[in-house]
Amino acid sequence: MSKKYIRYFGGFIESEQRWLNTMSAKGYRLSRTGKLWFEFEECEPNQYEYYIDFAGHKSNGELERYTRTLRDFGYRVITKNKKLFIIERHHDDRPFASHTTIEDKITYYKPQRDAHFILLLLSLFLFIRNSFVKGEWGILSTWLFLLAAVITIFSTLFYQKHINQLKKEAE
Missing domain, CATH: 1.10.287 (Helix Hairpins)
Known part of the structure; x- marks a missing residue:
């Protein structure tokens, strides 16, 4: 069973990321997204976690290399509005952030x-x-x-x- 939500975060990436992780904690995995909507499928609670990365300043070549690198690490990448990468991984106790310093x-x-x-x-x-x-x-x-x-x-x-x-x- 899937659920669809309409949400607008006004460019506040951290708020969107928190919401996606809250949905995962409730047992929903992001399956698709559009400009203002998110579709989820049921899963085990906290099975996945999400990190959102802003990529609007990168060239198409950089975006392709970045996507390939993330997928090589085993992450699932969902592109939203061509400038946001929603990065999904199986829940892990290690920190999940690409910008550490x-x-x-x-x-x-x-x-x-x-x-x-x-x-x-x-x-x-x-x-x-x-x-x-x-x-x-x-x-x-x-x-x-x-x-x-x-x-x-x-x-x-x-x-x-x-x-x-x-x-x-x-x-």
């Missing part, structure tokens, strides 16, 4: 922060541009772009905070 983590978070910052700038630009458009569509789109800007400013600040905390730890 502080420098690795900073390098990992910077492209995520930058992607959200670009969306923030685009949303602000479209908000300002559409504020001059008359009519119902102009008003509606102006507010939608303002909402998008507010959401992306929070996610940009979230990742910047992570980076700052890691830099403090490194000192």
